[in-house]
Amino acid sequence: MNRQELFENIKRKKSFLCVGLDTDIKKIPSHLLNEEDPVFAFNKAIIDATADMCVAYKPNLAFYESLGIKGWAAFEKTVKYIKENYPDQFIIADAKRGDIGNTSEMYARSFFEHLGIDSVTVAPYMGEDSIKPFLVYPGKWVIVLGLTSNKGSQDFQFAVDNQGERLFERVMRISQKWANKDQLMFVVGATQGKLFADVRKIVPDHFLLVPGIGAQGGSLQEVVDYGMNAQCGLLVNSSRQIIYASKDTSFAKAAREQTSTVQQEMEKLLKSRKLIG
Amino acid sequence: MNRQELFENIKRKKSFLCVGLDTDIKKIPSHLLNEEDPVFAFNKAIIDATADMCVAYKPNLAFYESLGIKGWAAFEKTVKYIKENYPDQFIIADAKRGDIGNTSEMYARSFFEHLGIDSVTVAPYMGEDSIKPFLVYPGKWVIVLGLTSNKGSQDFQFAVDNQGERLFERVMRISQKWANKDQLMFVVGATQGKLFADVRKIVPDHFLLVPGIGAQGGSLQEVVDYGMNAQCGLLVNSSRQIIYASKDTSFAKAAREQTSTVQQEMEKLLKSRKLIG
Numbered sequence: 379m380n381r382q383e384l385f386e387n388i389k390r391k392k393s394f395l396c397v398g399l400d401t402d403i404k405k406i407p408s409h410l411l412n413e414e415d416p417v418f419a420f421n422k423a424i425i426d427a428t429a430d431m432c433v434a435y436k437p438n439l440a441f442y443e444s445l446g447i448k449g450w451a452a453f454e455k456t457v458k459y460i461k462e463n464y465p466d467q468f469i470i471a472d473a474k475r476g477d478i479g480n481t482s483e484m485y486a487r488s489f490f491e492h493l494g495i496d497s498v499t500v501a502p503y504m505g506e507d508s509i510k511p512f513l514v515y516p517g518k519w520v521i522v523l524g525l526t527s528n529k530g531s532q533d534f535q536f537a538v539d540n541q542g543e544r545l546f547e548r549v550m551r552i553s554q555k556w557a558n559k560d561q562l563m564f565v566v567g568a569t570q571g572k573l574f575a576d577v578r579k580i581v582p583d584h585f586l587l588v589p590g591i592g593a594q595g596g597s598l599q600e601v602v603d604y605g606m607n608a609q610c611g612l613l614v615n616s617s618r619q620i621i622y623a624s625k626d627t628s629f630a631k632a633a634r635e636q637t638s639t640v641q642q643e644m645e646k647l648l649k650s651r652k653l654i655g
Numbered sequence: 656m657n658r659q660e661l662f663e664n665i666k667r668k669k670s671f672l673c674v675g676l677d678t679d680i681k682k683i684p685s686h687l688l689n690e691e692d693p694v695f696a697f698n699k700a701i702i703d704a705t706a707d708m709c710v711a712y713k714p715n716l717a718f719y720e721s722l723g724i725k726g727w728a729a730f731e732k733t734v735k736y737i738k739e740n741y742p743d744q745f746i747i748a749d750a751k752r753g754d755i756g757n758t759s760e761m762y763a764r765s766f767f768e769h770l771g772i773d774s775v776t777v778a779p780y781m782g783e784d785s786i787k788p789f790l791v792y793p794g795k796w797v798i799v800l801g802l803t804s805n806k807g808s809q810d811f812q813f814a815v816d817n818q819g820e821r822l823f824e825r826v827m828r829i830s831q832k833w834a835n836k837d838q839l840m841f842v843v844g845a846t847q848g849k850l851f852a853d854v855r856k857i858v859p860d861h862f863l864l865v866p867g868i869g870a871q872g873g874s875l876q877e878v879v880d881y882g883m884n885a886q887c888g889l890l891v892n893s894s895r896q897i898i899y900a901s902k903d904t905s906f907a908k909a910a911r912e913q914t915s916t917v918q919q920e921m922e923k924l925l926k927s928r929k930l931i932g
Binding site: 400402438440441443444445446447450451454472474475476477478479480481482484485487488492493501502503504505506507508509523526527528529530531532533534535537538539540542545548549552589594 | 677679715717718720721722723724727728731749751752753754755756757758759761762764765769770778779780781782783784785786800803804805806807808809810811812814815816817819822825826829866871
């Protein structure tokens with residue numbers, strides 16, 4: 379999916395929501411545990427209940443890997459289900475990978491070739507040759523960790539170098555030389571609020587993947603005020619707040635209601651910025 | 656496994672070699688492709704041929720994930736095989752993970768609880784709360800990327816902050832506050848040569864996991880000269896040079912010969928430093 383298609387989907391659905399499929403078998407409704415594949419059954423129900431109000435899904439690999447082979451199977455089935463039934467969805471493998479070149483090639487092969495996923499999140503610490511192998515796939519995206527939503531973002535990402543530049547700024551400035559804005563996005567946490575203005579000075583046109591609203595406490599209004607650009611430029615993720623909206627048999631309905639609340643807020647914000655009529 | 660046990664294994668085997676199981680199905684001998692699980696069959700043969708001359712095995716997750724469910728199964732079988740047959744081996748899941756707290760918890764559960772692996776490599780970019788969840792497992796280790804072996808290490812790891820400290824130094828200085836040297840190691844690439852001296856100023860006693868000899872061109876002599884401490888403090892990894900020493904039916908024998916060459920060099924170096932008699 380290219381940038382223009384993504385923007386068209388956002389306008390058509392009046393939503394820039396990404397639903398995070400952080401599916402923890404210990405947190406899903408207990409009646410699903412009788413299913414052959416409880417994690418996939420949960421994901422399928424959540425996807426069917428939310429697909430018309432979001433533009434992206436983001437399964438976080440950790441939740442699947444923690445179940446070993448069964449989890450990996452649930453992950454693959456989930457990706458296949460989205461691709462077959464909702465081909466307009468942008469799929470993000472939230473993997474935060476990054477390794478030396480020949481190893482990153484293996485990850486790229488796994489996510490892009492084997493599974494046909496649209497994008498993968500990567501960690502920047504190891505530099506250019508850890509990210510380049512992901513960029514040889516036309517139409518596929520790399521989403522580099524820029525400024526994360528967690529408290530630990532303070533430990534290294536704000537280190538100021540001898541040119542007065544903070545590490546997250548250096549990461550965004552340098553890594554955008556490796557790919558154009560049709561293959562590269564950045565993760566910027568919603569909890570960083572006004573810092574979106576500093577981010578936009580460096581990457582005015584790129585899409586940003588924004589975790590951290592909901593359970594982590596970031597403000598959607600603030601993200602839009604400081605981070606939205608002329609093509610929206612935001613994919614705002616919500617995971618726990620949506621997928622665990624209820625723990626009983628009506629969990630999918632509750633997830634839909636929660637999604638609808640977020641979508642309506644997003645619609646208002648898109649209108650206020652005149653990106654939709 | 657604790658630090659003292661690891662050092663005892665090094666002295667007993669006269670080796671501080673870690674064999675990297677970067678098993679690529681496209682590179683293994685073709686006769687193995689008839690096996691039910693070619694990757695596991697390859698690993699089993701390599702392990703049986705090398706276990707008496709190394710102290711650790713490091714499967715890199717990327718190579719297994721690239722095969723999807725089958726790859727994950729081969730990874731789990733490999734770990735189980737090592738634990739059952741060579742319980743004195745230190746197993747490193749080379750995963751380079753790192754995510755927000757609740758997600759890192761899932762990875763920790765996967766590697767330590769579900770698989771019983773000794774250690775996992777993690778990326779430092781997201782800071783303390785991305786690493787802490789791995790530290791709640793007694794006797795398990797976190798191996799933080801410090802100074803990596805690849806060219807891209809130049810892009811961010813050498814950024815000098817306004818106190819004159821390079822990022823890799825800051826990472827090591829700060830992250831050693833999060834755990835003691837019985838749970839924490841650092842990755843330092845063999846290709847960094849004399850910089851091991853700078854690393855040892857910050858972390859004199861910690862074990863270092865050292866990739867980059869062999870195919871990547873790092874020098875074992877230099878690593879020892881600048882990086883070895885009184886408890887050895889080094890696990891030097893070799894992957895491609897050992898496991899792909901030959902591509903014919905005698906691949907395991909060739910791997911053993913290559914391992915023996917490295918082990919003998921290590922034995923000399925341990926003697927020259929008077930760590931063994």
